[in-house]
Amino acid sequence: MLNEITLLHPARRTDSLGFSDIVKIRNRVFAMKQSGMSILQLEGGEPFAPTPDFVKEAMKRALDENQTRYAASSGIAPLLEAIRAKLAERNGLNITTEQVIVTAGGMHALFCAFQATVNEGDEVLLFSPYWTPIRDLVAYAGGKPTLVPWEEVRNGSLTEALESRLTGRTRIIYVNSPANPTGDVLTRSQLEEIARFATTNNLVVISDEAYEDVVYDDPHISIASLPEMFSRTISVFTLSKSYSMTGWRIGYIAADDRWMEVLRKLVLNSVNGVSTPTQYATVAAISDRSTHLAKMRDEYRLRRDLLCKGVSDAGFGCVPPRGAFYLFADVRSRLGSDSWKAMNELLEKTGIATVPGVVFGPHGEGHLRMSYSNPIETIEAAIAAFKKL
Ligand SMILES: Cc1ncc(COP(=O)(O)O)c(C=O)c1O
Numbered sequence: 364m365l366n367e368i369t370l371l372h373p374a375r376r377t378d379s380l381g382f383s384d385i386v387k388i389r390n391r392v393f394a395m396k397q398s399g400m401s402i403l404q405l406e407g408g409e410p411f412a413p414t415p416d417f418v419k420e421a422m423k424r425a426l427d428e429n430q431t432r433y434a435a436s437s438g439i440a441p442l443l444e445a446i447r448a449k450l451a452e453r454n455g456l457n458i459t460t461e462q463v464i465v466t467a468g469g470m471h472a473l474f475c476a477f478q479a480t481v482n483e484g485d486e487v488l489l490f491s492p493y494w495t496p497i498r499d500l501v502a503y504a505g506g507k508p509t510l511v512p513w514e515e516v517r518n519g520s521l522t523e524a525l526e527s528r529l530t531g532r533t534r535i536i537y538v539n540s541p542a543n544p545t546g547d548v549l550t551r552s553q554l555e556e557i558a559r560f561a562t563t564n565n566l567v568v569i570s571d572e573a574y575e576d577v578v579y580d581d582p583h584i585s586i587a588s589l590p591e592m593f594s595r596t597i598s599v600f601t602l603s604k605s606y607s608m609t610g611w612r613i614g615y616i617a618a619d620d621r622w623m624e625v626l627r628k629l630v631l632n633s634v635n636g637v638s639t640p641t642q643y644a645t646v647a648a649i650s651d652r653s654t655h656l657a658k659m660r661d662e663y664r665l666r667r668d669l670l671c672k673g674v675s676d677a678g679f680g681c682v683p684p685r686g687a688f689y690l691f692a693d694v695r696s697r698l699g700s701d702s703w704k705a706m707n708e709l710l711e712k713t714g715i716a717t718v719p720g721v722v723f724g725p726h727g728e729g730h731l732r733m734s735y736s737n738p739i740e741t742i743e744a745a746i747a748a749f750k751k752l
Pocket of ligand 1: 467470471539571573602603609614
């Protein structure tokens with residue numbers, strides 16, 4: 364018989380869930396700041412700019428119009444229509460509003476995508492270093508992450524890298540381009556290679572396009588837009604990075620009918636729909652055709668080039684990333700290969716907060732992730748502070 368102690372224990376299912384190391388670093392930075400230290404915060408993952416005024420105005424209007432009641436749990440009709448039009452125009456996805464569902468941010472979308480597709484013991488291919496929560500989302504769904512080093516992708520052996528990790532249990536491949544933390548962007552021909560591999564081996568693709576609007580050289584390509592890929596791809600988008608809406612918690616999924624019923628159930632039973640006024644305000648963001656995104660891209664490019672030069676001048680390895688807003692600097696020559704030690708040394712000697720690369724998986728060891736989504740003055744101060752090393 365179960366005794367009281369056993370009953371008062373959290374469900375075993377939750378044992379596989381981790382808690383973000385980045386949050387632990389953030390808490391340490393807050394504590395240091397509270398004790399009066401000045402910290403240059405390159406550890407974050409947020410756009411430096413506030414939410415654009417036209418989105419805030421739309422939120423105020425939604426509240427004035429009392430758009431505060433329960434909404435349809437899969438999303439309000441005007442938002443679904445705005446998303447459909449955006450996906451057709453910018454992502455090459457010609458789909459119906461029935462193939463779109465609104466979620467509480469990209470994280471919730473990914474949670475639902477993995478819950479919808481992973482069976483106990485399924486193997487999920489992840490390019491590594493990877494965005495940390497993915498490992499937990501895979502594990503919580505009962506899956507097993509299989510790491511595919513980005514290094515092998517960069518060396519030109521993408522298909523071989525995937526094939527050598529394929530087993531009878533491989534079911535899903537998680538594609539994140541532009542990638543956090545490395546800033547890698549997969550080219551059309553690389554996405555075609557992945558598509559061929561997925562089709563040949565009957566895999567599901569979960570495509571995380573959180574940074575679709577932060578690409579510097581080529582246009583963003585959604586893998587679901589490649590021939591025959593829509594049916595096997597669950598595409599995840601968020602407003603967080605494109606429109607500086609991290610705190611609003613809104614994103615969406617585009618997927619074939621075969622996935623929609625289960626996705627609807629997951630959204631209904633987790634959040635029962637996203638905040639109604641937020642959805643009305645998001646119509647303004649999704650319908651935006653101004654130069655906002657292009658201007659933001661230029662701002663990020665400026666910051667990337669500035670920090671990358673500073674980091675190289677300080678003797679670290681830095682290749683300018685082709686997307687997202689992080690440098691994944693190789694710090695081995697100056698700070699050694701233990702990235703937690705390197706992060707601590709940099710923080711203590713210079714007041715620069717970063718994230719140890721190993722937090723993003725074993726292939727990240729010897730690196731530090733530095734966000735250049737910061738005011739120019741912060742980046743300049745960080746460059747000057749490297750000299751204290
Ligand atoms: C790669 C990647 N995917 C998804 C997300 C989810 O973002 P959100 O939950 O704010 O929409 C993030 C946020 O940092 C990210 O870096």
